[in-house]
Structure formats: structure tokens, C-alpha cells
Amino acid sequence: MITGSGNDSMAVIGGAEVKGSLDGGAGKNSLLLDGKSAIDGAILNISTVHATQDNTIVTPHIGSGTAYSLMNRSLLIGQTMSDARLTLSTDSMVIVTGAVTGVNSLIISDMGPQSQEGHFIVGSFNDLSRGTVNYQFANGQQQAAARSGAWNYDLLATTVPMNNATNGAEIVVVQRHSGLAHDVRGAIAGLDGAKQAGQSVSADLASRLDKLRSSFLLNGVSEGAHVWGDYLYQTGDFTDDADYHSNLQGAQIGVDWSHLLDSGDMLTGGFALAWVRNRVSDSDNQGNFNNAVYGDFYSLYGGWQQPLNDGGLSLFADGSVSAGEIRYSLRVHNLPTTTTTGIKEALNGTYDGNMYDVEARTGFNVNAGAALIQPYVLLGWNEVNSDKFSTGRIDMAKNKTASWHTGGGVRVTGELEVNLAKIRVLPWLDARYVTEFNDNTSLTAADYAVTSGHNQKMGMFGAGANLAITRDLYFTSDIYTGTGDVDNSVSLQAGLSFDF
Secondary structure (H helix, E strand, O other): OOOOOOEEEEEOOOOOOOOOEEEEEOOEEEEOOOOOOEEOOOOOOEEEEEEOOOOOOEEEEEEOOOEEOOOOOOOOEEEEOOOOOOEEOOOOOEEEEEEEEEEEEEEEOOOOOOOOOOOEEEEEEEEEEEEEEEEOOOOOOEEEEEEEEOEEEEEEEEEEEEOOOOEEEEEEEEEEEEEEEEEHHHHHHHHHHHHHHHHHHHHHHHHHHHHHHHHHHHHHOOEEEEEEEEEEEEEEEEEEOOEEEEEEEEEEEEEEEEOOOOOOOEEEEEEEEEEEEEEEEEOOOOOEEEEEEEEEEEEEEEEEEOOOOOOOOEEEEEEEEEEEEEEEEEEEOOOOOOOOOOOOEEEEEEEEEEEEEEEEEEEEEEOOOOEEEEEEEEEEEEEEEEEEOOOOOOOEEEEEEEEEEEEEEEEOOOOOOEEOOOOOEEEEEEEEEEEEEEEOOOOEEEEEEOOOOOEEEEEEEEEEEEOHHHHHHHHEEEEEEEEOOOOEEEEEEEEEEEEO
């Protein structure tokens, strides 16, 4: 078939197959093949050929007059090749069964959406004795980084001699996962950072009940209402579903009431409001993602304790229920290596979610004379989710991370009095171990999906003091550090409490 003069555009579509030569005639002409279409014959006077998906082209000669683009598992077969210009995806292939002459250019493009790890032959040339094939990626090198779906890949192109008596060679591309793309990692870290924010709120509530209990046992019961507020701070490198660095700040205020029963038991109940911002970034400090998680939290909490009996022993139990509204901000630069081609992305997104947290503790108090010893065990559950959204590159599903956690520890509280200032001081130490279990995480982003999380394990060590400034005004402070799935961790709480 021969077209007339002028610039012509031809298409072979719908899975059609053309047998025989195609001649574009005069002018600048182009040829397009859609899914599973094929050509078997000479291609003449056609400037560009675009094979888009699962196409097969068999032609006697691949020459300088036509530039070929082979994408998505397309195949080009020629008997000879000379001074050709080829661009093809890693899952496509060119085969030359005879001699290759001149200087030929082969550009390996980024991967298609069906990419996977492995070794892929992109070119097979039977005889290179009179010609060369200069192969490279679009960045001008024989190695590159590329993205497909949720993953970043490292790609390396090499030549391998053919296993026959000719001077032929194959061009092989090796592609390997280099990790999740940074918008996926950033979204996962955002979930984990929201969980951490919620747990910092519940930990502050537990600390509040600890301070009340110790004060009541050592200094006497203060019935009625108490108003309190705490500043929250935490920083550290966390190993979770995605490793991240955290910088958390917030504040929590609350009101609680304590009532002494005729039996001598004490009941306490209250509610609290908290505002938390957690900035989460990649742990390697390369700026690959730098996100913010904002949360407004609403909590109910309460506790029960017995008075110390004649043997200096009593029981206690307490717990909290929290719910939070979460706002996420995602800022990402997906730059995995210096040889990146095609994925220098600046991505961002804002989206919402929520969080639920429940924790209960029980233990006993032992009056050891110089100190109050309080061993305890705890059980809790936390769930955080995020709405679905798009980063501009891929779609994120409505994701969640959820797990139970359990642990145990011991708190030791002493009592001092600074005579000159007439300030009573209750210094304390706390050590506990907490592990997650029964993880019910569900994460989906493009071709990445998981249904179980990391199950964090951490040891926490803390110290602090409660200072009675006046009869009704108290200053409280504590500092914690962690080990296990957290490094360089420091957690601070400081605030005031006033008894009415």
C-alpha cells in the first residue's frame, strides 16, 4: 500500500494484521499500532512508527529512515539493521536475525505499569561484526532509576555475547526494587505518626492518673474538682511500617473529679481535650518526605483505688477512651538516586482521617516505707485511618493501621519536703515494656498492599517529679526515653494542676 504526497498518518487498530509493504510516499509520515495489531512487510518512507501495546512488526530491514518506538511488550523483528533509531520499554524487544551495519542508537525508556523484578532481553543482534549498537537509558547512561506503580526500581543495562558462533550480542536489562516510592512511604509514615500522636495523648492521661493516685496515697485525698494542663513533646526515630523521624508537640487540658467512698476507696473521672502536631520525615534525613499530622483529641478517663491496708498494700485500676480527628499533609520528593530519569517528582496532598484509642491498666500499691512501689500491667487497642486520596501520581486507598498492645511495668514514688520553701516534692521513676500484637493493618497504594503491620516493641524508662507549690497548686513534669523500635527518643510532659 502506498499513500499519496503530503504528510500522512496511518493506523493499524483493533488487533488487525497487515501483510505486505507500507509505503508512505512523499512527505513526513507516521504509523500507529494499537493493542495487538501487527505488520508483516517492508516499511518505507515512514518517519515514525509507534507500537503502543503487544504489537508485532516483522520487516526485512530496520533502517535510518524510520524511528521506532516500542512500548508495552511490543516486538520488532528485522533481517538486517543499519543506522537505526529505536526507543523501547524494558518489556519490549528488538531482534535482528542477520547483519547489523553502521552505528545504531537504542534508547531504553522507563518501565510500563506491568513492570516487575528480573532480567529482560531488550535486544538480540545476530551479527555485529560490521556495526555497533549504542544503548543507553534516557538519562544518557547505562544505569537509571525508574518508577512503576508504588515502587522505585534500579535498572542496569549490559551486553551479553550470544551463545553461538556469530559475533552477536544480547542487551539485557536488570531491574530490581529499590524500595517503595516516597509518596507511599510518606503516607504510611503519616498513619504511624497519627497513631503515635494518639498514644501520646493516652500516655499523658495515664500519667495524670498516676500522679493523682500517688498524691492521694502519700499526702491524703483531695476530693472535688481538679483542673490541669500539660505540654507534650516527643522526638525520635521510629521503626514501623515505614521508618520515620518524629517531632511531636501538643497540649492537653482536662477536668476531673475525685470522690471518697464510705469504704475508703477513691473514684476519679474526667474528660480532656488535646491538640497535637506531629512532623514526620524520612529517617535518612534526605528530605524524601516531610509531612505533618494534626490531631484534635477528645478523651474520657477514670480510675479506682483502694486505700492502703495495715500491711501497706492496695489495688488500683484505671483507663481512658480517646477519639481523634486527623488532618494529614503530604510533601514528597521522589529522588531515589543521582541517575534518576523520568521520576523527579514533587508530589503533595492533603486528606483527613480519624483515630480511636482505648487503654486500661491494673496493679497494686506497696508502701515500702521510704517509697511507694506500684507494679502494673496494661492492655490497649488503637486504630488510625486515612481517607483515600491521590498524590498526582498514584491513588491511595482508605488505609488504616490497627493493633492491640500489652505490657507491664513498675513505678516507684518517693516523698521529700524542701523546708525553706515549704514545697513538697514527689519524685518518681517508671519503667515498662510494651509490645503490639494482633495487628490489623490494611494498606493499599497502586500495586502495593499489606494486611499486617510491624508490631512495635518498646521499652520505656521515665523519671519526673510532682511539686506542691501551694496547698492546691501543683507543678508536674516527666521525661521518658525509649529503646527497641525507637532510637534517639525523648518524650517530655510538663504542666500544672489546680485543686478546687
